[in-house]
Amino acid sequence: MPEWKGIVGRGFTALQFQQYVSGIRLNHWKPQFTVVHNTQKPTLAEWRMKPGEMHMRDLQSYYRDTMHWSAGPHLFIADDLIWVFTSLDTSGIHSPSWNAVSWGVELVGDYDLEPLSAGTRENAAIALASLHALAGLDPQSLKIHKEDPKTTHTYCPGRNIIKADLIQWTVAGLAQHQLGDGSAEERSV
Numbered sequence: 001m002p003e004w005k006g007i008v009g010r011g012f013t014a015l016q017f018q019q020y021v022s023g024i025r026l027n028h029w030k031p032q033f034t035v036v037h038n039t040q041k042p043t044l045a046e047w048r049m050k051p052g053e054m055h056m057r058d059l060q061s062y063y064r065d066t067m068h069w070s071a072g073p074h075l076f077i078a079d080d081l082i083w084v085f086t087s088l089d090t091s092g093i094h095s096p097s098w099n100a101v102s103w104g105v106e107l108v109g110d111y112d113l114e115p116l117s118a119g120t121r122e123n124a125a126i127a128l129a130s131l132h133a134l135a136g137l138d139p140q141s142l143k144i145h146k147e148d149p150k151t152t153h154t155y156c157p158g159r160n161i162i163k164a165d166l167i168q169w170t171v172a173g174l175a176q177h178q179l180g181d182g183s184a185e186e187r188s189v
Contacts (some may be wrong), residue, residue, distance in 0.1 A: 002070035005090055009056040011081035014126040021130040032101045033141040034131055035094060035148070036124075036166055037073065038157035044109040045115060047078055059085060068092040073104030075127055079119030080179050082127045088134070096150035098143070103131055111158025121169070128166065129173025139170040 012020055039047075047055065055076070063072040073094040076083040084105075086092035094104025105125060107116065116124075132139055144163050145156035 002068075004064045005071040005086060006086055007056060007060050007072070008084040009053065009060070011052045011083045013081060014123055015122075017082040017084075018130050019129060020084070020172055023136050024134060026089055026135060029090050031091075031103045031131075032134055033098075033137060034103045034105055034128060035098055035143045035145055036107045036128075036157050036161065036163075037094060037104060037145045037153075038111045038161065039076070039106050040110045040112075040156070040158070041106050042108065043114060044079060044120065047108045052076075052078070052081060052083055056083060056085065063093065067093075073106045075103070075105045076108055077105065077120060077123045078108040079117045079123065082123050082131055088131070095145055095148045097148045102143070103129070107157060107161065109158075111160040112155055113158075114118070115160055123141070124166070125169035125173040128170040129176075132170055133174060139167045139174070142167050142170060 042055070059072060059076070063069045071086040071090070071092045074086045074088055074092045076085055088103065091100050092104050093099050094106075095102065103126075105127065107120060109116065109120065127152065128139075128142070131137070142163070144161065144166070145151055147152050
């Protein structure tokens with residue numbers, strides 16, 4: 001079994017997440033793109049039934065003890081908070097072809113069955129813009145899980161999540177919050 005990398009396990013508002021990301025340095029690992037997923041289980045309604053910290057502990061147990069992985073996805077985005085699971089300065093486990101080269105971002109919900117809530121959408125836009133600014137990534141490089149040729153999750157992130165929308169939100173988030181001011185490049189050196 002590979003050595004478990006540990007988790008951050010902290011939830012942030014959008015503003016707090018931007019501040020958190022501004023302190024990250026990508027000195028040892030830098031992703032080439034971001035991959036968006038949906039949790040499917042739990043749905044957003046199920047997520048709301050218990051504290052996010054409890055979800056973080058449950059997910060850690062699942063990825064570490066059941067799946068025997070070294071890590072999990074990097075973020076879990078709900079309508080209230082952006083949860084950092086795997087540290088943003090190391091690779092995670094989330095998509096077979098792209099684990100070593102990408103951030104994994106989980107949108108909490110089953111987006112084959114439910115629409116994306118306004119709060120989750122807003123948090124996703126801020127989180128994706130923050131990540132792309134941090135690593136100096138082109139939003140056009142964003143991928144969705146079902147694009148991975150090795151995945152069995154051919155539905156993910158669900159029919160109610162449109163890749164072009166994700167890219168548009170990221171571009172808008174970068175412009176609105178002035179995250180792409182060059183400092184991301186300096187942080188990743």
